[in-house]
Structures are given as structure tokens and as C-alpha cells.
Amino acid sequence: MRTKYLRKTILILLGIAINGGVVQQLAAEEKGDAAIGSGVLPIIIAHRGASGYLPEHTEGSKVLAVAQGADYIEQDVVLSKDDVPVVLHDIHLENVTNVAEVFPDRSRKDGRFYAIDFDWSEIQKLSVKERVGRDGKNQYSNRFPGSFGQKVMRLEDEIILLQGINRTLGKNVGLYVELKSPAFHQTEKGEPMGEKVLSVLKKYGYDSADSRCYVQCFEADELKRLKKSGCQLKLIQLLGGLRPGSDYAAEMKAIAEYAMGVGPAIPALVQWSGADSEPKSNGLVEAAHAAGLKIHPYTVRADQLPPWSKDIDSLHDVLFETLRVDGVFTDFPDLGRKAVDTQAGK
Secondary structure (H helix, E strand, O other): OHHHHHHHHHHHHHHHHHOOOOOOOOOOOOOOOEEEEEEOOOEEEEEOOOOOOOOOOOHHHHHHHHHHHEEEEEEEEEOOOOEEEEEEEEEEEOEOOOEEEEEOOOOOOOOOHHHHHOOOHOOOOOOEEEEEEOOOEEEEOOOOOOEEEEEEHHHHHHHHHHHHHHHHHOOOOOEEEEOOOHHHHHHHHHHOOOOHHHHHHHOOOOOOOOOOEEEEEOHHHHHHHHHHHHOOEEEEEOOOOOOOOOOOOHHHHHHHHOOEEEEEHHHHHOOOOOOOOOOOEEEEEHHHHHHOOOEOOEEEEEOOOOOOOOOHHHHHHHHHHHHHOOOOEEEHHHHHHHHHHOOOOO
């Protein structure tokens, strides 16, 4: 039943994308870095899938992201009670699933439902919905209204899905895995979560420096531990934002000791003095590049633009032309693909 439903989802979403002119190329293609003068094409990373159009981290969202031309698709990963790597952005369940309806008595004292308190068989009973805020309303009012019966996926499920689509479409869309809250998992389980995630990745061939797979995390200690343990995958240090007055050169040089790139929030890259001025680099991108690091900022949202950007086209111009970033996380992969292909003269 699940396979039949998934096949139907894939056909519907690919049909929508193709008929709407979103897919520019479905022939056999090796998606890698393509030269633009002396540089390379920035990569388009589908943030939780095509989450601007369908609920985040659903099968539908991931299939649509492939159809819209993403180079990589993000998988946020947490662990279930029985140590299954599950694709969820939060360690909690209530903001994106119907857990409060299915298991009303399973919250902790803080009123929240923790994924780590449920085994995989229980999580399978939940349906994923569009993310809601504390008021119970969609966090983004114009996005998909509610749910359409999609389930939470294991990391393994998503890998099988993406590898299958890659094979049938002749693509090479990669994984961009985030380890969510390793310190929390260490406290809860008394052991690191990284090895369980790496074990699944290795099972499907992602275990070398040239694998189409990045592993990212906000917690530097976890990335350093993985590096020391011999992990060969491309490690990315996520940054919420550096302190004002930070020595960017020193900070980037230190990160380069264990990671090959950084993922800062977009506002952390820009200096802007007001409505009559143009946004400029604050030096972080240049410092990262000088240290030999790639830089993949987050998150481009057409429905939540920075104050210095009048529309998503101008945001893309700042990212790709002014800042010269190496890739972006975006909720709208089709718009990112269009911007990069336009830059490349396609």
C-alpha cells in the first residue's frame, strides 16, 4: 500500500513539474559543479525538500524538489526511542504531526511530545502536516493548507526514494544531512547519535569524501568528534550568527581544521545601513573562502524576505553576484534553479 501510494505521489508531482515547465532537463545528467568563468555554479539545496510548496520532509516535498532541479536535498535527523534515524527538523513532534491527537497522553511535563519517547512503529502512525506556530496556525499563511496523508520518513526511506529517482531520471541529486541536537541525544541515550546516522549512510554507499553527501551540525564538538573518528564525508559547521566584532579570519581558520564549509544564516553575511543603501558583504564570505571553506547560507524564502531585499530575484542577486556564495538552502528550489541557470547563461 505504501509503495503504491508513493508511486502515485511521484507520478503526480513529476507530472505537475514537467507540464508546468519547471523541469528544464530530465535527460541523463551528472549534476556537479559547472564552470562559470573562473568560478563554479552554486549548488541549490532544497531546505527540507520543496517546503515552500508542500509540508516539510514529506515524500511529496522531496520528490517535487528533485523535479524542480535541486542539486541536494536536506534531511534533518533525530533518533526514535529504538534508535531509528528519523527525518524531522525538531526533536519534538507536535508542530509538524498530529501526535497530540494520536497519542494525547504522551507529552512530557513541559507539554511537548519528544520523538525520542516514541519507537518507530508508533511514529509510523502519525501524519505530517504543514508546520504550525504556537497559535496552532500555519507558520506561513500562504503555504500548503494542512496535511495530505504523508508519513514521517526514516533516513533510510528517503535514501531509497532519492536513489530510485536518481536512477529513473538519470540524475545525481545528493543528500545534505543535519544531525539535530547531538548533545540532547547524548544526554537522553548516553551515547553519540552520529554513528547511527553514519551507519545508515554507509549502508547506501555514502562514506567517502567524493560521496554526494554533506553532514552538517550546529554543535562543533560533534563535528570534531566525527572528524577525529575518521568520517570522510564533507562536514559543514552551521552558524547561527557570529558575535559583532568577531575576527572572521580567525574563526574561519579554526573551523577549517575540522570542516570543509560553513552554513551561516543569510543575515550574518550582510551589512546594510538602510533603505537608501545597497546590501554589502560584511567580510564573512571572503574570510571563509580565504580559509578554503565553502559557504552555504540558509534560508531563501520567497514569503519571508530580508528587509534589504525587495523580491526574491534581488535576494538571489545579492547571494550569487554580490556575495558569491557556493550554494544556498532554499524553500523554493525552482526559483533558486532558475536564478543559477540564468547566471550561467543557460
